[in-house]
Amino acid sequence: MNMMNPDISLSNETVPVSEPERQYYYIEKAKTYVEALRERLGRPVTFCVTTFGCQMNARDSEKLRGILEQIGYIEAEEEEADFIIYNTCTVRENANTRVYGRLGQLKPRKQKNPHMMIGLCGCMMQEPEVVEKLKKSYRFVDIIFGTHNIFKFAELIVNRFESDRMVIDIWKDTDQIIEDLPNDRKYAFKSGVNIMFGCNNFCSYCIVPYVRGRERSRDPKAIVREIQKMVADGVVEVMLLGQNVNSYGKTLEQPMTFAQLLKEIEQIEGLERIRFMTSHPKDLSDELIQVMGESKKICKHLHLPVQSGSSRILKKMNRRYTKEQYLDLVERIRAAVPDISLTTDIIVGFPGETEEDFQETLDVVRKVRYDSAFTFIYSKRTGTPAAAMEDQVPEDVVKDRFDRLLKEVQTIAAEVCSVHEGTTQTVLAESVSDHDSTMITGRMSNNLLVHFKGEETLIGKLVNVHLTECKGFYYLGELVE
Ligand code: 5AD
Ligand code: SF4
Numbered sequence: 001m002n003m004m005n006p007d008i009s010l011s012n013e014t015v016p017v018s019e020p021e022r023q024y025y026y027i028e029k030a031k032t033y034v035e036a037l038r039e040r041l042g043r044p045v046t047f048c049v050t051t052f053g054c055q056m057n058a059r060d061s062e063k064l065r066g067i068l069e070q071i072g073y074i075e076a077e078e079e080e081a082d083f084i085i086y087n088t089c090t091v092r093e094n095a096n097t098r099v100y101g102r103l104g105q106l107k108p109r110k111q112k113n114p115h116m117m118i119g120l121c122g123c124m125m126q127e128p129e130v131v132e133k134l135k136k137s138y139r140f141v142d143i144i145f146g147t148h149n150i151f152k153f154a155e156l157i158v159n160r161f162e163s164d165r166m167v168i169d170i171w172k173d174t175d176q177i178i179e180d181l182p183n184d185r186k187y188a189f190k191s192g193v194n195i196m197f198g199c200n201n202f203c204s205y206c207i208v209p210y211v212r213g214r215e216r217s218r219d220p221k222a223i224v225r226e227i228q229k230m231v232a233d234g235v236v237e238v239m240l241l242g243q244n245v246n247s248y249g250k251t252l253e254q255p256m257t258f259a260q261l262l263k264e265i266e267q268i269e270g271l272e273r274i275r276f277m278t279s280h281p282k283d284l285s286d287e288l289i290q291v292m293g294e295s296k297k298i299c300k301h302l303h304l305p306v307q308s309g310s311s312r313i314l315k316k317m318n319r320r321y322t323k324e325q326y327l328d329l330v331e332r333i334r335a336a337v338p339d340i341s342l343t344t345d346i347i348v349g350f351p352g353e354t355e356e357d358f359q360e361t362l363d364v365v366r367k368v369r370y371d372s373a374f375t376f377i378y379s380k381r382t383g384t385p386a387a388a389m390e391d392q393v394p395e396d397v398v399k400d401r402f403d404r405l406l407k408e409v410q411t412i413a414a415e416v417c418s419v420h421e422g423t424t425q426t427v428l429a430e431s432v433s434d435h436d437s438t439m440i441t442g443r444m445s446n447n448l449l450v451h452f453k454g455e456e457t458l459i460g461k462l463v464n465v466h467l468t469e470c471k472g473f474y475y476l477g478e479l480v481e
Helices: 021-041 055-071 093-112 128-137 150-161 208-212 220-232 258-266 286-294 311-316 323-336 355-368 395-420
Strands: 046-051 083-088 117-122 143-145 167-169 190-194 237-241 273-277 301-303 341-348 372-377 424-432 439-444 449-453 462-470 474-480
Touching: 021 055, 021 150, 046 055, 055 083, 055 117, 055 150, 055 190, 055 237, 083 093, 093 117, 117 150, 143 150, 150 167, 190 220, 220 237, 220 258, 237 258, 258 273, 258 286, 286 323, 311 323, 311 355, 323 355, 341 355, 341 395, 355 395, 372 395, 395 462, 424 449, 424 474, 449 462
Parallel strands: 046 083, 083 117, 117 143, 143 167, 190 237, 237 273, 301 341, 341 372, 449 474
Antiparallel strands: 424 439, 424 462, 439 449, 462 474
């Protein structure tokens, strides 16, 4: 029986079996339920999607928003929303802890407002222990789905409206990529574009391959078509997204390389800037370095996670490169693209990491001189090979190393950042500054932010800005007419 909307009868229409038609059918159906709820409440029905984690998740959330808006939900702040969705991350344990904390806070609100719905999706839901825990201790959650079937969101919403039970749909893996579903871009002028899903690398600390499944690349034609449509719609910058973009195209029926894909995307008229992430050093080819060196549109920024500077630890991490190979790669990239900005991810406290290993990491940081680095304390993820490794490093030792690393990274980053002072750079105006409404915040090709006096009408445009003062990790500048 339909407990939430008893006045709506189930129809006997035939449901399309192929996608995305099936989901468009469910979007129409969900609309009727949301409309009925709107009438009952006497006001619009609202939603809020909160994203945890990486840019892949952020892009997935845009797809969720697109579907919700087509169904007739209106976006609102979480405090007011009738439908709250958490798109979760599980790369480190604290990401899980945060979600449980937020859920605990939602419980009394949901009890007071039984029409409310709570949806959970994303990487954390791919872990069977998580779903078990939710089933046992968080019965008030309405919909749970994973990373492989977000395209089914409308169908799951309808299922929930038509039942009085928690709807759970988690797929272990998939080889499907469903194209042409709605999505709602956060920015009018820039967008993430998925080029591949999943990861086959199995770095020994990482849970991603278990929760995002095997690597699969999108058809290049679908990627180009999507970007062309975005450009027609005002997008000037794209961020190509994948866990390991450098291995793009290997699984396609007609294999192609990431460098070849970049060349095709470069041809798209009206597209001004191309970014991509993440790159795995082991797969970064000379062909790609050459394309980056020759390109007019690829931004001068490369995120190249090193994870550790110790070849011994890198081996235990299953990264499949040594410290020397990494440093050599950096040299080759800098030779081809001299003014490139390099950023990285570093883990401290991987099992068995000694002070000597840690010094190797500091050495890489000093040699490469990153523009910025994301530093992480190793987090034990159940089911990964590293979780079973002996000699986990004591917490106080890790914390001490983490502090020393952060200090080194920040000192170098401030020095590296300041070298552009006095130059004029092309900047994409992105938003009105958070701190001063007469200022615009823009992003340079190398990903650094600059604040300058300007009108809101500049947003979405590429403008020239003279960098007058470096403020550590960002600049103050003046618009050059
Ligand atoms: N512990 C700490 N950091 C991790 N990362 C991935 N798995 C773990 C883990 N178990 C970091 C890596 C990766 C980034 C996205 O998250 O540095 O590049
Ligand atoms: Fe995780 Fe390694 Fe895959 Fe990155 S490349 S998602 S760190 S397994």
